[in-house]
Amino acid sequence: MIIQNLVRNSPLCTRRGTTYNFGQFKMSTKIKAALIQCNVGKDKLENLKSVSKLIETAKQKGAELVALPECFNSPYGTNFFKEYAETIPDGPSSKMLAEHAKKHNIYLVGGTIPERDNGKIYNTCTVWNPNGELIAKYRKIHLFDIDIPGGITFKESEILSAGRELATFHIKDMKVGLGICYDMRFEELAKLYRLSECKLLIYPGAFNMTTGPMHWELIQRSRANDNQVYVLAISPARGDKGYIAWGHSQITDPWGKVMVSAGHEEEIIYGDIDETECDKVRQQIPISNQRRLDLYDTIKRSTSKI
Numbered sequence: 005m006i007i008q009n010l011v012r013n014s015p016l017c018t019r020r021g022t023t024y025n026f027g028q029f030k031m032s033t034k035i036k037a038a039l040i041q042c043n044v045g046k047d048k049l050e051n052l053k054s055v056s057k058l059i060e061t062a063k064q065k066g067a068e069l070v071a072l073p074e075c076f077n078s079p080y081g082t083n084f085f086k087e088y089a090e091t092i093p094d095g096p097s098s099k100m101l102a103e104h105a106k107k108h109n110i111y112l113v114g115g116t117i118p119e120r121d122n123g124k125i126y127n128t129c130t131v132w133n134p135n136g137e138l139i140a141k142y143r144k145i146h147l148f149d150i151d152i153p154g155g156i157t158f159k160e161s162e163i164l165s166a167g168r169e170l171a172t173f174h175i176k177d178m179k180v181g182l183g184i185c186y187d188m189r190f191e192e193l194a195k196l197y198r199l200s201e202c203k204l205l206i207y208p209g210a211f212n213m214t215t216g217p218m219h220w221e222l223i224q225r226s227r228a229n230d231n232q233v234y235v236l237a238i239s240p241a242r243g244d245k246g247y248i249a250w251g252h253s254q255i256t257d258p259w260g261k262v263m264v265s266a267g268h269e270e271e272i273i274y275g276d277i278d279e280t281e282c283d284k285v286r287q288q289i290p291i292s293n294q295r296r297l298d299l300y301d302t303i304k305r306s307t308s309k310i
């Protein structure tokens with residue numbers, strides 16, 4: 005009886021005569037995620053080797069989804085991007101990622117690497133499935149160009165080109181959206197993923213010692229709460245030279261609560277992602293059905309009257 009009600013009420017199931025078609029019935033996905041906050045140095049091969057070991061450790065602890073930070077194969081800095089850039093999927097970093105996804109039978113979100121393509125360089129995230137196949141590629145859309153006097157000045161656009169496309173993939177039945185670091189400041193990107201039914205957003209990132217303490221946690225909780233999605237953000241460990249990363253990789257649940265966060269040294273954090281939590285919060289606080297889309301445009305057109 006319960007199953008029949010579920011079927012009748014489900015828009016995903018259709019009735020053929022007296023037989024219910026379960027072909028499209030959607031299962032809820034539960035998955036153990038590991039976020040690898042690794043040290044990154046100047047020796048690329050050394051970076052790849054040490055990340056390989058950390059991926060193995062994460063697998064041994066039961067992770068099915070493993071995610072790496074922004075620029076895991078090279079130091080983060082405009083003076084490094086050209087030297088460390090590789091083509092995808094035939095460069096050494098891609099090969100290592102494909103091999104480890106397959107060997108450990110995991111979904112592997114390959115942080116980011118500087119990608120060379122057609123004379124341009126992008127900051128690119130790749131995702132590999134348990135067969136070692138490339139299932140998503142995302143190029144950072146919003147380049148990190150900021151200037152805070154006495155704090156930090158950075159201009160990715162001096163070297164990097166910006167991506168122009170969103171990227172999603174599925175883990176079992178759960179849809180996942182990708183962004184990279186500075187992208188998390190743009191609520192429009194997260195909203196587009198939410199509108200396309202994503203339940204999990206993953207941002208490899210490397211905030212810094214000026215904006216990290218102010219915004220890193222706040223932004224992730226905001227994106228999670230606004231969109232009722234899980235948010236994973238994966239930072240490199242804090243080094244002591246060049247660009248100093250804030251660290252504090254974080255898993256935030258769809259209620260906007262920080263489930264777990266790292267310190268600033270090399271560390272792996274783990275968390276269970278349960279798609280039904282998104283369904284629960286979306287049902288109990290149904291903001292997506294309560295938007296006044298009938299009003300916003302009218303109000304926007306007459307803002308002079310506000």
Ligand SMILES: NC(=O)CCC(=O)C(=O)O
Pocket residue numbers: 074148184185186187189209210211212215216219
């Ligand atoms: N790598 C980045 O995009 C850094 C973004 C950042 O630090 C910020 O404050 O935003």
